[in-house]
Amino acid sequence: MKNVMSPLDFSVEELEALMDKATDIMAHPQKYAHACDGKILATLFYEPSTRTRLSFEAAMLRLGGKTLGFHSADSSSATKGETVADTIRVISSFADICAMRHPKEGAPMVAAEKSSIPVINAGDGGHQHPTQTLTDLMTIHSLKGHFDNLTIGMCGDLKFGRTVHSLIEALLRYSNIHFVFISPKELMLPGYIKDKLDSHPDIQYEEVTTLEEVLPKLDVLYMTRVQRERFFNEEDYVRLKDFYILDKKKMALAGPDMLVLHPLPRVNEISTEIDDDPRAVFFKQVKFGMYIRMALILKLLDINVD
C-alpha cells in the first residue's frame, strides 16, 4: 500500500494489524523512538487544522523523524496558482511521506497520482478523513475489545458529518452492529449511506430525533459538531447548531460502560461538566489517534520494528 485515501483502503485484516501495531507502540514507545530516524514527514495543510496536523507531527517526532510543511493555503504556492500536482512533485523531492489536508474534495487523490512518496489524506472537504476513522476505530477497539454486536449511537450532524459517514462504512464490515442515528430531520443521514446500510442484512439501524430515549441501550455514543463551514446558509447553521447538548442529566440515563466519543473540536454539544466522567473518552481518543498515525507512518514507509 502506497497511499491512504479512504478508511476502506484497508482490509479488515490490515486494519487489525495496524491497530495491533499501534497497541504495541503504546505499550513500548521506546522501542519505536528511533524507527524513523532520518525520515521527513511533510504536512501540507491547505486549510487550518491544529489537531490533525499536530497529531501527524507528534507521531513522526515520536518515531524519531522530522517534519516540515505549511498550515494554510496562504503560506503555500497555491496563492501563486500552483496546482496540487506540481506542489506534490516538488515536495516529493524534500520529504519521504506526506499528509495532505485540502478544502477541495479529491485533492489528495490528485496528489497521490503524481507523487513518488506515500500520500495520506488528512481530510478533503466533506469527503474523507481516513485517519480520523482509524482513530475512532482504534478507540472503540481498545476500550471495548471488539466491534461485533455493539449498539452504536451517532448524534448531531449526520448529513454533512464526514467522520460519521466514514465510520459507518468502516463498521459495516463487522457483524451484528446496531446503529442508532440521532439527529434533527434536517441533518439526517443522506440516502446513499442508508442504501449502504440496507445492503447489509445483519446490520440494523434506527433513526430518532431525541437522545434521551436511546441513551440506556448504547454501548458507544459518537457525538458530532454541527460545522458552520458545511453550510451554505448561515440561518440554517444557527438554527441547528445547539440541537443536542450532552450533559450530566443525560449521562445519568446512559449505561455504566457507554463510551462517549467525539472527533473534536467540540463547541458546546458536550457540556464540560461531563469531562471527568470516565465514560467520556474523547481526550483519550486524541491519544489513540496519534498512536494509530505512528503505526500508519511505519506501514507506509515499510519500516519494521521487531
Add this chain to the structure above:
Amino acid sequence: MTNKREEYKLNVGKIEEGFVIDHIQPGKGMDLYYYLGLDKLSSCVAIIQNAFSRKMGKKDMIKVEGPLQQFDLDIIAFLDHTATIDIIKDGEIIDKPKLEFPQEIVNVIKCRNPRCITSTEHQLDNIFYLTDPKNGTYRCKYCETKWTPIN
C-alpha cells in the same frame, strides 16, 4: 401543379451504410449529436426531433452515414438509456448491438460539486466511474459525488 402536402413533407432518405440511433428521449437528440462529435463529420447526418413513436409517444432519432467504428457508442447508454442502435449496410439493418454502460467516462460530463478539486484545477480530466451497473450510477473519481442530470 405540386401538391402542397407533398411539398412540405419531411423526408429523410434511406442510408446505405451507417447507423441509426433510435428511441432517443424527445429533446435529447441534439445533446447526443454534440456528445458524439457528430457536428465534426463531413458526411450526411440527420436529426429528427419529436418523431411519432408507438412505444414512447415522441422520440428523437439520428441517422448517420458512414462507418461506425470511430464512435464510442457505449456513451449513448449513459446519455440516454432508452436509445437503441441499428447498424445499416447495403440499406438493411444488419445488427442491433446491445448498449452497455461504460465503466469509465472521461471528459464527457463535468462534476457539479463546487467542492470538487476539478472545480478549481481545470487541467484535470473529468473522470466518472460506473458504481452501480444496475441503475447506471456514476460517481466522480475524485469527490465520489453522484452524477445526476439536470432535467
